[in-house]
Amino acid sequence: MSHQINISPSLLAADFAHLADSIEAVEQAGADELHFDVMDGLFVPNITIGIPILEAIRPLTKLPIDIHMMVTEPARYAKQFAEAGGDIFTIHVEACDDLETSLGDTRVTGMVAAVSLKPDTPASVLQPFISSIERVLVMTVEPGFGGQRFMSEMLPKITELTEMAHRTGTDLEIAVDGGIKVDTAREVINAGATTLISGTGVFDYPNGLKMGIKALRHAGANEHD
Numbered sequence: 184m185s186h187q188i189n190i191s192p193s194l195l196a197a198d199f200a201h202l203a204d205s206i207e208a209v210e211q212a213g214a215d216e217l218h219f220d221v222m223d224g225l226f227v228p229n230i231t232i233g234i235p236i237l238e239a240i241r242p243l244t245k246l247p248i249d250i251h252m253m254v255t256e257p258a259r260y261a262k263q264f265a266e267a268g269g270d271i272f273t274i275h276v277e278a279c280d281d282l283e284t285s286l287g288d289t290r291v292t293g294m295v296a297a298v299s300l301k302p303d304t305p306a307s308v309l310q311p312f313i314s315s316i317e318r319v320l321v322m323t324v325e326p327g328f329g330g331q332r333f334m335s336e337m338l339p340k341i342t343e344l345t346e347m348a349h350r351t352g353t354d355l356e357i358a359v360d361g362g363i364k365v366d367t368a369r370e371v372i373n374a375g376a377t378t379l380i381s382g383t384g385v386f387d388y389p390n391g392l393k394m395g396i397k398a399l400r401h402a403g404a405n406e407h408d
Contacts, residue, residue, distance in 0.1 A: 188400045189215035189378040191249060191358065192392075194240075195231065196382030202236075206244050209385065212392035213400075216247040216271070218360070218380045223254040226278050227327030234260075234267045241268030249273055249380075251299065251360070253326050258285035265292035273297040273320050273358075276308055283312065297358070301326060302334055306343040314351045319344055320380075323371070324361030333362025338374045345375030365398045372403030 192214050197205035206217065219237060224230040237248065247270035254260070257274040264272060272294040279285040282298070289296040297318035298309060302325060309316065321341050324331035341357060348355035359371045360380035368379055379399050388395025 186377055188372060188376075188403065190385070190396045190399050191216045191218040191378055191380045192385040192396075193218040193220065193360070193380055193382035195220050196386040198386075202240065203243050205386070206240055208392050209396070210244050210246055213396045214246060214385075216249055216378075217244065218249050218251060218382075219269070220251050221254055222327060226255045226275065227253045229327045234263055237264065237267040237269065247271060249297070249358075250294075251320065252278070254278060256280065256285070258288040261289045261292045261294065265294050269294055271295040271297055271318065273299050273318070275299045275301065275326075277301055277304055286312070286315070297356075299326075299360075300340070302337060306340045306347065309344070310347065313344075313347050313355070314353050316353070316355065318356040318358060318378075320358040320360055321376075322361050323359055323363070323367075326361075331362060333364075333367040335367075335370065338370055341371060341374035341376055363399070365402050368399045368402035 192209045220231050221233055222229045222231040249271040250264050250269040251273045255278050257278055261272055272289045274285055276282050276298055286296045295317055298316055299320035301322050323334050323337045344357055357376050358378035358380055359376045363379050363381040364384040385395045
């Protein structure tokens with residue numbers, strides 16, 4: 184493993200009856216950021232959390248919060264999520280009529296503008312934008328539901344994005360989300376991922392949160408590292 188690996192626990196897998204406790208626990212366990220899934224029931228067939236929850240949890244943690252917008256025309260809400268405490272605003276290329284404008288609308292709020300790709304969307308759609316994008320999120324499941332099978336066929340997409348960034352001299356952060364546990368983490372790290380988003384792989388790890396985060400972070404290392 185030749186690059187720093189960041190771990191982003193997905194709050195959808197947290198205990199929502201004791202969300203503050205879950206956030207404090209993963210922060211103390213060494214998480215690098217928090218992943219906050221927003222679904223509108225249109226872009227994906229599910230509805231989740233939104234701005235009031237973000238406002239409630241923002242004072243509880245110093246960790247960056249990645250807002251994953253599984254929402255049609257997500258940039259409409261960029262200002263509101265920035266004001267509520269979002270740090271990274273991840274929008275789906277498939278949800279935007281004009282990706283360049285949506286990225287611009289996000290950047291003016293002060294948040295990091297990130298782009299997500301659904302499994303059927305090729306990496307090549309980002310070629311015109313790659314030099315101006317700081318972060319890409321590769322979905323390794325279909326967005327909208329947890330507990331799905333990790334799609335190993337997405338690994339070449341991670342590698343392609345890594346190579347695309349190298350060719351353009353872009354310092355691209357590559358996040359991966361969907362079925363990320365210790366066994367699949369090794370594959371995505373070796374393909375070039377820098378941030379692992381994991382829900383049950385962290386919150387349901389049998390040896391506890393701290394060991395789960397450590398196991399994910401070092402999954403791509405040699406056995407003796």
